[in-house]
Amino acid sequence: MTVPKSINVAASRWPHRWAWLLTAATFPLIWWGGFVTTTDAGMAFRDWLTSDGHFMLTYPWLSSTGDKFIEHGHRLLAVLVGILTIGMVVVAYRCESRTWVRRYSLLLLAGVILQGVLGGLRIVLDERLAAMLHGCSGPLFFALCTAMVVFTSRWWQVQEVTRISDKSHQTATNSLARLAIICCGLAYLQLVVGAAVRHARYLTAPSAATIFQTAIYFHIVLAFLVLGHVLLLALKCFRQHSHRGYAVALSLLLVVQIALGMATWVVRFGVPVWATNIIGDVGLVNVSASTSMAVIITAHVATGSLIVAMSLAMALRTLRQSSFELPKFLSEQGKLLEAHA
Amino acid sequence: MKLATQVNRQLFLSLLVLGSLGCTQGEPPQFRLNMISMTSNELDSEYQQEIANVLSGLFGTPDEPFAHPATGLNQLKLDLASGPAWSDKRGYSHGLYRQHCVHCHGIDGDGYGPTAKILNPYPRDYRKGIFKFKSTFNAAKPTDADLHRVLANGVPGTSMPSFELLPSSEVESLVEYVKYLAMRGQLETELAAYVFDELGVEEVEDESGTVTEQRIPFDPSASPDQAEAVLDILSEIVAGWDEAGENVIQPAEDAIPADNRSDEELAASIDRGRELFYGVKANCIKCHGPTGLGDGQQTDHNVWNKENMDYIEATTSMADSLANADPETEEEELELDREWALLKSREEVSDTLLPVRNAVPRNLRVGVYRGGRRRIDVFHKIHAGIAGTPMPGLGAAGPGAEGTISEEDMWSIVDYVLNLPYEAPSQPQRALPTNHSNITQ
Numbered sequence: 001m002t003v004p005k006s007i008n009v010a011a012s013r014w015p016h017r018w019a020w021l022l023t024a025a026t027f028p029l030i031w032w033g034g035f036v037t038t039t040d041a042g043m044a045f046r047d048w049l050t051s052d053g054h055f056m057l058t059y060p061w062l063s064s065t066g067d068k069f070i071e072h073g074h075r076l077l078a079v080l081v082g083i084l085t086i087g088m089v090v091v092a093y094r095c096e097s098r099t100w101v102r103r104y105s106l107l108l109l110a111g112v113i114l115q116g117v118l119g120g121l122r123i124v125l126d127e128r129l130a131a132m133l134h135g136c137s138g139p140l141f142f143a144l145c146t147a148m149v150v151f152t153s154r155w156w157q158v159q160e161v162t163r164i165s166d167k168s169h170q171t172a173t174n175s176l177a178r179l180a181i182i183c184c185g186l187a188y189l190q191l192v193v194g195a196a197v198r199h200a201r202y203l204t205a206p207s208a209a210t211i212f213q214t215a216i217y218f219h220i221v222l223a224f225l226v227l228g229h230v231l232l233l234a235l236k237c238f239r240q241h242s243h244r245g246y247a248v249a250l251s252l253l254l255v256v257q258i259a260l261g262m263a264t265w266v267v268r269f270g271v272p273v274w275a276t277n278i279i280g281d282v283g284l285v286n287v288s289a290s291t292s293m294a295v296i297i298t299a300h301v302a303t304g305s306l307i308v309a310m311s312l313a314m315a316l317r318t319l320r321q322s323s324f325e326l327p328k329f330l331s332e333q334g335k336l337l338e339a340h341a
Numbered sequence: 342m343k344l345a346t347q348v349n350r351q352l353f354l355s356l357l358v359l360g361s362l363g364c365t366q367g368e369p370p371q372f373r374l375n376m377i378s379m380t381s382n383e384l385d386s387e388y389q390q391e392i393a394n395v396l397s398g399l400f401g402t403p404d405e406p407f408a409h410p411a412t413g414l415n416q417l418k419l420d421l422a423s424g425p426a427w428s429d430k431r432g433y434s435h436g437l438y439r440q441h442c443v444h445c446h447g448i449d450g451d452g453y454g455p456t457a458k459i460l461n462p463y464p465r466d467y468r469k470g471i472f473k474f475k476s477t478f479n480a481a482k483p484t485d486a487d488l489h490r491v492l493a494n495g496v497p498g499t500s501m502p503s504f505e506l507l508p509s510s511e512v513e514s515l516v517e518y519v520k521y522l523a524m525r526g527q528l529e530t531e532l533a534a535y536v537f538d539e540l541g542v543e544e545v546e547d548e549s550g551t552v553t554e555q556r557i558p559f560d561p562s563a564s565p566d567q568a569e570a571v572l573d574i575l576s577e578i579v580a581g582w583d584e585a586g587e588n589v590i591q592p593a594e595d596a597i598p599a600d601n602r603s604d605e606e607l608a609a610s611i612d613r614g615r616e617l618f619y620g621v622k623a624n625c626i627k628c629h630g631p632t633g634l635g636d637g638q639q640t641d642h643n644v645w646n647k648e649n650m651d652y653i654e655a656t657t658s659m660a661d662s663l664a665n666a667d668p669e670t671e672e673e674e675l676e677l678d679r680e681w682a683l684l685k686s687r688e689e690v691s692d693t694l695l696p697v698r699n700a701v702p703r704n705l706r707v708g709v710y711r712g713g714r715r716r717i718d719v720f721h722k723i724h725a726g727i728a729g730t731p732m733p734g735l736g737a738a739g740p741g742a743e744g745t746i747s748e749e750d751m752w753s754i755v756d757y758v759l760n761l762p763y764e765a766p767s768q769p770q771r772a773l774p775t776n777h778s779n780i781t782q
């Protein structure tokens with residue numbers, strides 16, 4: 001992978017700051033969207049773009065309660081993120097010299113518009129599949145915002161890919177990049193399967209039981225796979241003395257996520273019988289729609305998005321330092337990008 | 342330009358995929374037939390459809406339920422509980438059952454929702470009209486207050502949560518909908534038996550004297566006799582629910598222990614309870630074990646699992662006998678073909694059933710009481726047993742009947758059971774009043 005040799009280190013910091021602002025505003029939106037599904041507030045309003053006939057920005061949100069407060073809050077926060085994404089495009093075109101970064105900001109804008117449309121489709125069609133797609137593409141948008149933070153960072157801009165004479169070091173770096181990409185892919189796959197677990201429980205078709213059981217089985221299997229790959233990635237990072245901070249953060253997030261996953265199971269389904277055979281009958285009664293239940297379950301969802309975003313950031317950073325022989329069609333794209341830069 | 346063209350192409354394809362989302366919008370959910378009832382009564386697909394039509398006419402659909410006047414159910418409550426989950430402009434929640442219950446109890450209330458297989462114990466199948474935790478005699482239905490309490494408190498030690506944070510009106514709507522599903526399920530089972538017993542084929546002689554077989558359709562809208570029979574069956578089912586209030590177990594006032602008993606009185610009652618627990622009449626140790634750990638006999642089944650188990654065993658036995666069948670006449674061959682077809686449908690149903698589980702007696706030493714931990718709850722369990730399970734009752738089977746033991750003795754067993762978590766199994770308390778200082782109230 002070749003990059004332009006001349007780097008403008010005096011470039012504006014605004015794209016990077018704005019990318020951080022956008023990413024920081026999107027994470028609460030992921031949380032809030034998770035709350036909408038956890039509390040099943042998705043159909044609090046049957047209309048979209050209006051809310052019970054009110055224009056979205058003039059709906060008396062602070063006077064509303066329950067699922068209307070939750071769903072409309074989600075809509076308002078989404079509007080804010082949309083505005084910030086438009087701001088990202090403006091800042092990119094005014095302050096960013098790299099054409100591909102400017103175009104990437106347009107991709108973000110398309111992403112947030114698509115996300116809004118998916119959310120609207122969910123309401124208009126009363127379609128749970130649309131809700132699931134919305135729940136999968138939201139974290140993807142969050143990850144893409146994180147990528148913008150990486151692309152606009154000083155680190156990214158001062159990195160130069162050089163042909164390292166020590167072939168084994170380059171091989172190790174390439175191997176790290178490959179593993180980071182696999183981690184990112186697995187993390188996102190796990191998120192999608194998790195979305196299936198969340199939404200399949202509301203299906204009423206005869207195949208609903210099979211879909212849910214398959215989803216939850218794979219969700220548990222993938223949890224072990226993701227954990228194993230992330231721990232291996234951390235080990236490699238420490239051996240190569242690179243990206244250790246990211247590796248530690250990602251590993252800690254995984255541990256927290258597994259704990260949250262177990263907590264989510266307990267607050268949803270109670271303590272499993274195999275566990276009561278070890279610790280004895282617990283007599284736990286989960287209170288449906290309680291705050292603690294909603295927070296634990298949604299925290300599990302939000303941490304999953306954070307893991308995807310962080311693993312993407314790591315994959316991009318390791319890719320930046322790697323030198324792969326790209327497949328022909330990708331290298332042609334790269335040449336086209338250079339020509340347009 | 343090349344890049345722009347490629348991006349445009351990919352964008353168009355994505356929009357095409359998204360646009361097809363509208364085409365995948367699901368059909369409204371429909372009630373499914375109780376295939377154990379249908380195949381056990383050897384009903385063909387035509388009769389199954391006719392029964393489905395009758396049920397639809399009498400009870401409606403999951404999105405549009407109908408409170409038939411004969412059921413006495415409240416239409417407004419059913420409307421709130423049924424259909425997809427949404428909120429109206431006043432903020433009232435609709436589709437309560439779909440939001441809170443369907444993922445475990447299923448759209449039919451058959452206890453086979455999407456999550457059922459991973460839960461232990463399985464979610465309740467309402468279709469038999471049998472409910473475990475209630476204040477009525479064993480064979481009687483639960484009262485609305487009983488169902489309300491289960492929803493409000495949840496069932497400790499199981500996946501059934503508490504819905505105490507829902508407004509009381511929403512819980513009432515759910516109770517009404519549970520009764521609706523139970524009545525519908527009970528009627529479905531009775532109709533299957535009625536069609537098997539009364540309908541089928543009849544011999545019809547025409548003017549020329551030729552006798553042919555004619556299928557009797559099940560269509561109450563066209564047959565007043567069938568309509569009357571169906572309504573009679575429904576009335577009998579509803580009567581059971583209406584009479585629940587008259588079947589509440591009222592403990593005798595003079596048998597209820599005083600609240601201000603002294604330690605010695607309590608100790609004496611606990612000792613008496615222990616004696617009965619280990620005695621022949623109550624014989625609690627047979628299932629709950631010699632130390633109350635629930636490690637007595639564990640091989641029995643509750644009625645829901647027993648039905649599945651019997652069905653699977655009967656299907657296996659049918660397969661064995663058909664495999665050895667040797668038809669001699671053409672008539673026997675036709676009959677055998679019909680039986681093979683029935684076996685195939687039974688095997689398909691068997692494959693869908695949840696794995697059979699034993700009814701494991703409760704460990705009484707951990708203080709987890711699924712049916713409620715109030716003294717009266719434990720009293721009800723000892724008096725009436727637990728409906729649908731091997732737990733027998735020691736009290737009267739109905740109003741005015743005689744029980745196995747007196748109510749005073751039942752309250753002593755209550756005292757002993759509630760004291761068990763504080764009694765170490767390896768150090769059984771001696772039945773002496775000097776131990777009363779170790780007893781906590």
